[in-house]
Amino acid sequence: MNINTLYDRLLSVRLTIFLCILLAIVSVVGTVIPQNLTAEQYGNLYGQGGARLVTGLGLSDLYHSVGFVLLLCLLAANLVACTSKRLPGTWRSLRRDASPPSDTAFENWKCREAFVCSANVEEMEERLEGVVAKAFGKRPKRKTVESRGQVLLVEKNRYARLGPYVAHVSLLTILLGTLWGAVQGFKGGLQLAEGEASSEAWLRTGAQRVPLGFQIRCDRFVFEQYPNGTPKEYRSEVTLSEVGGEKIKSGTIRVNHPLTYRGIAFYQSTYGSLPELNLRVRDREGGSESMVTTRLNAPFLLPGSQGERAMVVSFQENLRIPEEMARITSFSKRSLGPAAQIVVFDDKGFGEPFWVFRDHPDMGKKAERPHKFVMEDVRLMSYTGLQVVKDPGAPLVWIGCTFLVIGFLMALLMDHEIVWVAGEVAAENEYRVRVVGRAVRHPGIYAARFDRQKFRLRRGLSPWLKKPLGDL
Amino acid sequence: MAEEAPGGSMTEPTLIRLCIFVYMGSWVLYLLHVAFRKKAMGLAGDVAVLAGLVLQTLSIGVRWMESHRMGIGHAPLSNLYESMVFFAWTIALIYLIFARKFQNRLLGAFVMPLVFLALASTSLMNPEIQPLVPALQSNWLTAHVITCFLGYAAFAVAFSLSLLYLLKSRGGEGAEGFLQARLPPADLLDEYSYRIIAVGFPMLTLGIITGAAWANEAWGTYWSWDPKETWSLIVWLIYAAYLHARLARGWQGRRAAWLSIIGFAATLFCYLGVNLFLSGLHSYATG
Numbered sequence A: 001m002n003i004n005t006l007y008d009r010l011l012s013v014r015l016t017i018f019l020c021i022l023l024a025i026v027s028v029v030g031t032v033i034p035q036n037l038t039a040e041q042y043g044n045l046y047g048q049g050g051a052r053l054v055t056g057l058g059l060s061d062l063y064h065s066v067g068f069v070l071l072l073c074l075l076a077a078n079l080v081a082c083t084s085k086r087l088p089g090t091w092r093s094l095r096r097d098a099s100p101p102s103d104t105a106f107e108n109w110k111c112r113e114a115f116v117c118s119a120n121v122e123e124m125e126e127r128l129e130g131v132v133a134k135a136f137g138k139r140p141k142r143k144t145v146e147s148r149g150q151v152l153l154v155e156k157n158r159y160a161r162l163g164p165y166v167a168h169v170s171l172l173t174i175l176l177g178t179l180w181g182a183v184q185g186f187k188g189g190l191q192l193a194e195g196e197a198s199s200e201a202w203l204r205t206g207a208q209r210v211p212l213g214f215q216i217r218c219d220r221f222v223f224e225q226y227p228n229g230t231p232k233e234y235r236s237e238v239t240l241s242e243v244g245g246e247k248i249k250s251g252t253i254r255v256n257h258p259l260t261y262r263g264i265a266f267y268q269s270t271y272g273s274l275p276e277l278n279l280r281v282r283d284r285e286g287g288s289e290s291m292v293t294t295r296l297n298a299p300f301l302l303p304g305s306q307g308e309r310a311m312v313v314s315f316q317e318n319l320r321i322p323e324e325m326a327r328i329t330s331f332s333k334r335s336l337g338p339a340a341q342i343v344v345f346d347d348k349g350f351g352e353p354f355w356v357f358r359d360h361p362d363m364g365k366k367a368e369r370p371h372k373f374v375m376e377d378v379r380l381m382s383y384t385g386l387q388v389v390k391d392p393g394a395p396l397v398w399i400g401c402t403f404l405v406i407g408f409l410m411a412l413l414m415d416h417e418i419v420w421v422a423g424e425v426a427a428e429n430e431y432r433v434r435v436v437g438r439a440v441r442h443p444g445i446y447a448a449r450f451d452r453q454k455f456r457l458r459r460g461l462s463p464w465l466k467k468p469l470g471d472l
Numbered sequence B: 001m002a003e004e005a006p007g008g009s010m011t012e013p014t015l016i017r018l019c020i021f022v023y024m025g026s027w028v029l030y031l032l033h034v035a036f037r038k039k040a041m042g043l044a045g046d047v048a049v050l051a052g053l054v055l056q057t058l059s060i061g062v063r064w065m066e067s068h069r070m071g072i073g074h075a076p077l078s079n080l081y082e083s084m085v086f087f088a089w090t091i092a093l094i095y096l097i098f099a100r101k102f103q104n105r106l107l108g109a110f111v112m113p114l115v116f117l118a119l120a121s122t123s124l125m126n127p128e129i130q131p132l133v134p135a136l137q138s139n140w141l142t143a144h145v146i147t148c149f150l151g152y153a154a155f156a157v158a159f160s161l162s163l164l165y166l167l168k169s170r171g172g173e174g175a176e177g178f179l180q181a182r183l184p185p186a187d188l189l190d191e192y193s194y195r196i197i198a199v200g201f202p203m204l205t206l207g208i209i210t211g212a213a214w215a216n217e218a219w220g221t222y223w224s225w226d227p228k229e230t231w232s233l234i235v236w237l238i239y240a241a242y243l244h245a246r247l248a249r250g251w252q253g254r255r256a257a258w259l260s261i262i263g264f265a266a267t268l269f270c271y272l273g274v275n276l277f278l279s280g281l282h283s284y285a286t287g
C-alpha cells in the first residue's frame, strides 16, 4: 500500500464508521471490568491469572490506556484529513450562487412541475418574480442561462452546508480542550477542619501538593437533613485571603454551587471526622527528636532529614485483630486501640506501610527503620472535604459543545435547497412556467417540501392558469 | 412533611394506571386498523393516543404540584419511577407528532407497546415522592433528563421504523406478505428512520452535554468515565456511525437498519441495564 492509498483510507467515511463502532465496543469492555482497582481487588475478582491479564492489557485503566488514546487520535486524524480535504471546496462553492441548471434539468430532476398559463408574455414575465417570491418566501435572483435566457433562482439555507464542518471542528475543539485541561490543570483535594486554613491542595495521585496562590479557611461546616433523614444540604462557609495577609472575600460552597477564584474552583465533595495526630519522631542515628502534628494523607517532612517525607495513610480508632490472627500471634488482646499506618517514602516515592499504636508504643518491628514513631496523642476533628480543580481547558470544551450542537442542527435539520423557475412561450398566448428543485444533502426528505412549495406556486399562478385548480 | 404523607400522591399512580389502559386501547385499535384496513379505526387509535397523552400530562402535573404541597417541590424527573413515566410520555409525544407526517398506522402498532410496557413497568417501582438529595438539586438535572429522553424516544420510534424496514425488505423486492402489503415502500421507511434519528441525535448530544455540565458543577469533572456516561457515549457513537453510514455507499438500507436497532438496544441498556447490572455515580436512579 503506498502513501496515497493510505491517505485515501484516512479520508474515508468508512474509516469513521469503523472507528466509531470499534470505540463503542472497546468502551463496553471498560464498563464491564471495574476500573482502577488494586491488583489485590482484581485478584479477588478474576483470580491471579485474570488479574495479571487485566492489568497487563491495560484494561484496569482502559480509557487512559495507550491503545484507547491511539484510537481517539486516529479518529481525530480521520476528522482533520477529511475536513481539510473537503472544506476548501465547500467554502468556494458557498461563496457563489448555485451553478446554472443543465439543459435537461427541467425535464430530469426528480422534483419538477410545469404550469400552463394563458397570459401575455410581458405580463407574466413581470409578475412571475413576485409570485415566486411569495410561494418560496424568498426573493429570487435573476440568472441567465444560454439555452433559456432568463431564469429565476431561489436558494435557501446555503450555509447549512457548513453544518458538518462546524460539528467536526467543534469535536476537535472539545478534544483539544480536554487535552489542554489535562496538561495545564490539576485535580486535587483539601480537607479543612472548622477554623483551619490552607494555601495548598493535595493532588489525587502521589503525595504532591499544589500551591493555590491564596489561602482558604473553613469558617463553618453545616449539614442539614430533611425530616425523614435524607441529606438536604452540605455547606462550607469559607474565607479567602492572600497568603499571610489581607482578606479577599467570603463565600459558601454547596453541592452544585462551587466557588471559583483565580481559575481555581472548590467543590463540596465530602465531610467527616478526621484524626489529628501528634507524633514524636526520633532519628535513631542522630538521636534528635521532635514533634509533628499531622493528618491523614498529608505528607510531612521528617525532622533532621534531607527532604525525606512520611505520611499517615490510614487510621483506626480501635484496631481489632481478627480472632484467627490473635490465636497465631503473640497478641494477648484483640483490641489494640488507636492505630495509624505510616509510610516513609524513598526517593522514588515508594515505601512499605507499617502500623504505630498509641497504647503499644513498642509493638511491631521497628529496629531496621532509621526513625522511630510514637503516637503521643490523637484527636478527632470534623472537617469538610473539598475538591479543588483547575481546568483551563474547560472553556474550550464548552465552546466546542455549543458549536457541536449548532453544527448538528445545521447539518441534520437544515438543508441547502435550490429551486429554478423558468418561463417560456410555448404557443400563441400560452406561457409555460417550469419549476425544478432539489436539496443538496437530503433529497428524499425534500420531496414532500417541494410538493408544498409547488402547491403554493400554483396558487400564486392561479389567475392565469389554463387548467383549473384542483387536478394537480 | 415527608412523613405526614407517606407514599406521596395517591391520585397520580391511579391516573398512570388509567393511561396504560388508554394506550393499550390505541394499540388494539391500530391492530384492528391494520387487519381490516378500516380508516376510522386508525383515526380512533390516534385519538386514543392523544387522550392518553393528555391524561398523562395531567398526572405528571398532579405529581409536580403534590411535591410542592409537600414542601419539597421539584420537577418529577428525579428517580426511576418518574423518569420511566416521562420516557413513555416522550415516546407517545414524538410518535404523535411524527404520525401526522408518516400516515401509516402500522408504526403505531409497533410503537404503542413500548409506551404501555414502559408505563406498566412503573408498577414495580417505588412511586413515593422523595426529596432531592443535594447532588440532584440543580437545573441542569431537568435540562439533562428532558433532552436525554427526547433523544431516547426518537430512537425508540426510529427503532420501530427500522424493524418495519427489515420486515418490508425481507424476501427482496416483489415479496408481498400480509404486513408487507400494508407497509409503505422500503425507501420511505429507511428515509423516515434516518429523519427521526437526525432529530434524536442532536437531542442526545445536548443530553450528554447538559449531563457533563451538571457533573462539572457538582463534582468538578465533566467526564469521569462512569458506566452511565460511558454508555451514553457508546449510544452516541453508534448513531454517529449510523449517520455516516448513510454517507458511505453500501451502508444504507439493511445495515443502517441494524445499526439503528443495535443503537436502541444500547439506549435501553444505557437507561436501564447500567442501573441493574453496573454501578456508578448514577446509582441514585435505582430507587
Ligand code: HEM
Pocket: A010, A011, A012, A013, A016, A020, A075, A076, A078, A079, A082, A083, A164, A167, A168, A171, A408, A411, A412, A441, B237, B240, B243, B244, B246, B247
Ligand atoms: C464521532 C465523531 C463524529 C461525529 C459525531 C460526526 C457527526 C456528523 C454528522 C451529524 C454529520 C451530518 C450527517 C448527515 O447529514 O447525515 C456528519 C457528516 C459528515 N461527516 Fe462526520 N462526524 C464525526 C466524525 C467524522 C469523521 C472522523 C469524518 C472523517 C472522515 C467525518 C466525515 C463526515 C463527512 C464527509 C460528512 C458529510 C459532509 C457533507 O455531507 O458535506 N465525520 N458528521
